[in-house]
Amino acid sequence: MEGKEISRAVVKRLPRYYRYLGELLESGVERISSNELSDQMQVTASQIRQDLNNFGGFGQQGYGYNVKYLHSEIGKILGLDRSYNVIIVGAGNLGQALANYVQFEKKGFLVTGLFDVNPVLQGIAVRGIPIRMSEELPTFLKENQVDIAALTLPKANAREMADVLVENGVRALWNFAHTDLHLPEHVIVENVHLSESLMQLSYNLNRYNQQHKKQ
């Protein structure tokens, strides 16, 4: 499996499979056919078979998928068989929301640091993690292994902080700032642009209204 190129479209669908399989596992389901999974996920059974065939096909004809095995294999593909040290840069509401979200920790994403420029926040602890000042970042990064940094700060400061992080060895950024980061190729950036998601919603709402006005 290692080394095989999987299309970006399939990779984007994997977390959803992972979530459904995890829920099945919690409910005690041991095996599931692609047809049953298709009903639950509202995806065609042939899409499911095609997607899962990318990993050598965990299913057996007429027997279904082994839920636990498939969940664990998809987890490995997604890199969830190890843990990650995550710091959060920007300890406002959004940063604190991420720090408080225990589900991330269950999946192996451990918040090990919180940073902000606002001195009022200094030392306040979120789930036992004290908020540090952003100027301490370079030292912190030299002394601690950090795998992922979440950028939950205004766009005006995002690029500068991203540079500090990358210069000090952080290789993956989870960017919530409403700006594009231009970083060296070895740095992995995943953007969450909430405004853009909201605009998709307003687009679709208006589209629907227009279409139904005309009828």
Place this chain on the structure above:
Amino acid sequence: MEGKEISRAVVKRLPRYYRYLGELLESGVERISSNELSDQMQVTASQIRQDLNNFGGFGQQGYGYNVKYLHSEIGKILGLDRSYNVIIVGAGNLGQALANYVQFEKKGFLVTGLFDVNPVLQGIAVRGIPIRMSEELPTFLKENQVDIAALTLPKANAREMADVLVENGVRALWNFAHTDLHLPEHVIVENVHLSESLMQLSYNLNRYNQQHKKQ
């Protein structure tokens, strides 16, 4: 322009054009060629021309695009030429983060209500909006026009609240709960699954590591 079907891929790119054009406008830029925009956005100029041609082509050969006009037209397509009343269901950190984000209001998304099930939060105001108890939702929805509801609450309660919202006339849901909502076709749902975004990041990080180990 009205009624013309625009592909989902193009629609997904529009908010990014809107953001760049907005920044150009703020910097006082009046005209821009597809080549210059291409440099800034790191998208090919031909992609830009193709995308913007969907709307009848705002550009003139050798003259470039009128930034203000294009920004305003894309805004109209995205439905940003009107305002929306938004309520936030789930007033934890994430819900409060959304309520505090002034940029949404600037784009016409006005937060008009905040709801939670936790009595400790009752009456606490976020940007002047008092947190109400979720049981008040049906009455609130009967008395107030609500266009969009953000669901920032645990997945265990998300489906039930979504049903209450839809039964009381809300037609667009911005779903942050880590579950799929199964709702009537006339309801528009935009999902923001943060865990899935984080898994894309861990996938890409591991992928990169594997590829560079092998070399």
